Amino acid sequence: MCIERGLKMTGQRRIIARVLxxxxxxxxxxxxxRRAVALDADVSIATVYRTVRLLEEKGIVARxxxxxxxxxxDPTDRGQHHHLIxxxxxxxxxxxxxxxxxxxxxxxxKLGFELVDVRLxxxxxxxxxxxxx
Amino acid sequence: MCIERGLKMTGQRRIIARVLxxxxxxxxxxxxxRRAVALDADVSIATVYRTVRLLEEKGIVARxxxxxxxxxxDPTDRGQHHHLIxxxxxxxxxxxxxxxxxxxxxxxxKLGFELVDVRLxxxxxxxxxxxxx
DNA sequence: CTAATTGCAAATCATTTGCGCAGGG
DNA sequence: CCCTGCGCAAATGATTTGCAATTAG
Numbered sequence: 001m002c003i004e005r006g007l008k009m010t011g012q013r014r015i016i017a018r019v020l021x022x023x024x025x026x027x028x029x030x031x032x033x034r035r036a037v038a039l040d041a042d043v044s045i046a047t048v049y050r051t052v053r054l055l056e057e058k059g060i061v062a063r064x065x066x067x068x069x070x071x072x073x074d075p076t077d078r079g080q081h082h083h084l085i086x087x088x089x090x091x092x093x094x095x096x097x098x099x100x101x102x103x104x105x106x107x108x109x110k111l112g113f114e115l116v117d118v119r120l121x122x123x124x125x126x127x128x129x130x131x132x133x
Numbered sequence: 134m135c136i137e138r139g140l141k142m143t144g145q146r147r148i149i150a151r152v153l154x155x156x157x158x159x160x161x162x163x164x165x166x167r168r169a170v171a172l173d174a175d176v177s178i179a180t181v182y183r184t185v186r187l188l189e190e191k192g193i194v195a196r197x198x199x200x201x202x203x204x205x206x207d208p209t210d211r212g213q214h215h216h217l218i219x220x221x222x223x224x225x226x227x228x229x230x231x232x233x234x235x236x237x238x239x240x241x242x243k244l245g246f247e248l249v250d251v252r253l254x255x256x257x258x259x260x261x262x263x264x265x266x
Numbered sequence: 267c268t269a270a271t272t273g274c275a276a277a278t279c280a281t282t283t284g285c286g287c288a289g290g291g
Numbered sequence: 292c293c294c295t296g297c298g299c300a301a302a303t304g305a306t307t308t309g310c311a312a313t314t315a316g
Contacts, residue, residue: 008270008315029306044273049306065200069281070305084241087249097240100233104255107230108217113257116220120253122237124246141290141295162280177298182281202306203280 007054012036012043016051017060026064026072026083026092066092066121082120140187145169145176149184150193159197159205159216159225199225199254215253 007013019027019035027035029048036043052073055061064072066085082100084093101118108115140146152160152168160168162181169176185206188194197205199218215233217226234251241248 010271010315012272042272046274046307047272050271053307063200065198067198084244084246086246093244095240095244097236100236100240103230103233103236104253107228107233108255108257111217111226111228111257112259113217113219113255114260115255115257117256118254119256120237121251122241122246122248123250123252124241124244124248126245127247143290143296145297175297179282179299180297183296186282 007058011040012047013051015040015043016048017055020052020055020061020073021075021077023074026066026074028070028072030070032073082118082122084122084124086125087123088125140191144173145180146184148173148176149181150188153185153188153194153206154208154210156207159199159207161203161205163203165206215251215255217255217257219258220256221258 015036016032019032019039023032023035029045029052032052033043033045033048036048052061052063056063056073060076061073062076064074064083066072066083078094079096080101081094081096084095085091086093100120104118104120105115148169149165152165152172156165156168162178162185165185166176166178166181169181185194185196189196189206193209194206195209197207197216199205199216211227212229213234214227214229217228218224219226233253237251237253238248
């Protein structure tokens with residue numbers, strides 16, 4: 001899936017790549033490290049950082065920043081998508097929206113630009129359950 | 134403009150508030166500190182951090198994160214707006230878009246949520262001037 | 267065999283915080 | 292006068308990096 005990109009396929013890279021491709025959520029490096037160690041103890045957190053950076057440069061994973069001070073990652077093979085963050089639970093929901101992407105392209109064009117990438121994050125809450133403060 | 138919020142109006146806060154309200158761009162703390170010192174030497178970077186956090190909690194400034202690893206700030210009296218980042222120059226352009234905000238509300242509603250906040254960033258480039266690599 | 271990769275620990279970077287002192291109300 | 296806010300320097304937390312040992316191709 002990512003072997004033929006000029007990277008040596010080492011044991012730790014294999015593990016980290018697997019952890020990433022199997023993840024359905026948006027783990028941070030600490031979490032990736034935990035999962036990797038659970039599969040094979042021979043990984044250091046430094047290698048996770050290095051690998052994740054490498055995969056990001058190669059376009060295999062996307063780095064996300066939800067304003068928590070650390071980065072989260074997810075494989076790009078899930079397709080271009082955006083995020084809705086439940087402000088009460090912190091849960092992240094992915095979604096795609098054709099109409100939105102088209103609108104984004106239009107907005108950029110109107111400003112005289114050609115769109116390269118869009119980052120959209122919706123912070124929201126479930127309406128019914130009023131949080132007692 | 135922000136005095137009656139239960140904050141003591143000290144000299145350094147006055148300076149930092151002025152620097153912020155006069156800024157047309159999105160300075161980071163380091164930059165705010167530089168500008169503040171230029172007006173009045175009696176400010177420490179720690180105070181800039183403290184003040185900026187305070188003003189953010191009070192809703193007087195907005196914290197932005199353009200994925201550079203540090204936060205940038207701008208006064209909220211400029212209104213709710215989004216950002217287009219020129220990927221070649223790093224320049225940030227602000228814009229508003231009614232249609233987009235409505236669409237965002239719709240998307241959240243469709244997912245069963247009530248929108249609290251939207252963060253939209255367009256990464257784009259000017260089409261004509263091809264950057265020589 | 268040789269360059270790429272790893273682990274570890276030390277180094278960075280942005281940001282926060284403890285503490286004794288100063289100043290606003 | 293009292294409590295809040297300040298400067299300083301040390302503490303934190305995430306991420307990066309130098310270096311010597313290890314390994315993929």
